[in-house]
Amino acid sequence: MSELEDLQQDIDALTREIGDLVKERDGLKDELRRNDADKLANHPVVKNFQSVFHQFPQLYDVLSEETTARHEESTQDPISLKRKRNTDVNSPKKDKSFRGDHPPVFQHQMFDESIAQFIDTNILTSPSKARRRMKDTKYDEDAPRNQVLLENVYRMFGITYFPVVDPTDLKVNKETNKTEINREMIGIRLEVFNESIARFEKPYYILLKKKIKSDSWLLFKHTVPIFIDVHALFNKTNGGAIISHENIYLFAKTVYRQLIELTARMQNLEDLMSSGVIDNLDLDLEAAAVSFSKNEVQFRLMLHKDQIVSCSLVGEALDGNVKPQLETIFLGPLHELEIKLKHLDQL
Numbered sequence: 129m130s131e132l133e134d135l136q137q138d139i140d141a142l143t144r145e146i147g148d149l150v151k152e153r154d155g156l157k158d159e160l161r162r163n164d165a166d167k168l169a170n171h172p173v174v175k176n177f178q179s180v181f182h183q184f185p186q187l188y189d190v191l192s193e194e195t196t197a198r199h200e201e202s203t204q205d206p207i208s209l210k211r212k213r214n215t216d217v218n219s220p221k222k223d224k225s226f227r228g229d230h231p232p233v234f235q236h237q238m239f240d241e242s243i244a245q246f247i248d249t250n251i252l253t254s255p256s257k258a259r260r261r262m263k264d265t266k267y268d269e270d271a272p273r274n275q276v277l278l279e280n281v282y283r284m285f286g287i288t289y290f291p292v293v294d295p296t297d298l299k300v301n302k303e304t305n306k307t308e309i310n311r312e313m314i315g316i317r318l319e320v321f322n323e324s325i326a327r328f329e330k331p332y333y334i335l336l337k338k339k340i341k342s343d344s345w346l347l348f349k350h351t352v353p354i355f356i357d358v359h360a361l362f363n364k365t366n367g368g369a370i371i372s373h374e375n376i377y378l379f380a381k382t383v384y385r386q387l388i389e390l391t392a393r394m395q396n397l398e399d400l401m402s403s404g405v406i407d408n409l410d411l412d413l414e415a416a417a418v419s420f421s422k423n424e425v426q427f428r429l430m431l432h433k434d435q436i437v438s439c440s441l442v443g444e445a446l447d448g449n450v451k452p453q454l455e456t457i458f459l460g461p462l463h464e465l466e467i468k469l470k471h472l473d474q475l
Contacts, residue, residue, distance in 0.1 A: 286384055286388075287316065290314075292315040297337075392462075396462055425445065434463070439456075
């Protein structure tokens with residue numbers, strides 16, 4: 129019996145000690161809350177919004193409570209805090225009653241009614257309906273792959289088209305309440321194959337938009353290099369009256385040819401450089417003004433399409449009588465330049 133009394137006394141002593149610790153903790157919390165309130169009241173930001181807080185005192189109370197709650201959460205024991213969070217997650221949500229003049233915070237669990245008519249929300253509320261919908265839908269696993277392969281086949285030809293919409297051309301039909309496109313647009317993708325690296329280069333894009341008062345197209349935007357006069361090529365196609373898809377193709381083909389010529393010039397010269405036929409290659413963005421060295425002779429060429437139209441040679445080893453003849457010899461097709469340079473080694 130005495131042992132039970134001793135245990136009871138120990139329990140009472142521990143209970144009193146726990147009570148004292150709880151009172152001490154509450155006192156420290158109150159003191160900390162008062163200190164936080166004083167710091168918040170003297171904070172420069174609070175002083176700047178003092179007039180707002182006077183007009184809306186509830187806002188100040190909410191901010192003060194949120195600051196205190198965050199501080200209390202940060203000072204809690206990590207194990208108890210984790211246990212509390214797990215309890216909050218697993219426990220069913222209850223409606224929060226009004227606290228003073230502050231309205232409760234509502235958490236939306238479903239789409240707003242104003243847009244629910246456009247979204248099938250039945251499968252969201254019922255997992256069984258979602259599974260049934262997936263089983264009933266016949267899905268061809270090869271369809272996306274076949275679509276990509278088909279698109280790649282079309283893009284191999286270099287000129288492809290794609291639909292595009294300018295957001296400023298969208299309007300809502302008041303009668304049907306549907307969004308309609310006010311002006312049509314079409315996108316042109318131009319891709320040139322680089323044989324040196326065996327891959328397509330970065331594509332270029334041209335956007336056409338229909339005029340407001342006619343069915344003809346106008347040039348809207350493009351990413352073609354500036355040294356290719358896209359506007360002039362557009363105006364030359366059918367006199368600038370681009371009406372049909374055939375006209376669009378002829379215009380795109382004209383631009384594409386110039387891009388091919390540009391790539392061919394650069395490929396030809398870079399191949400000569402990589403094979404060691406020439407040294408110190410330097411060319412502009414258009415690959416029209418070209419300079420390189422060969423056997424201590426400096427070459428300066430001017431190119432137009434695939435032709436060398438001008439040649440200038442500079443070198444101390446050149447004979448003044450032979451120089452004009454050599455400059456004339458190097459004129460002509462660009463693809464013959466390698467043969468002529470190799471023939472120069474034999475002189």
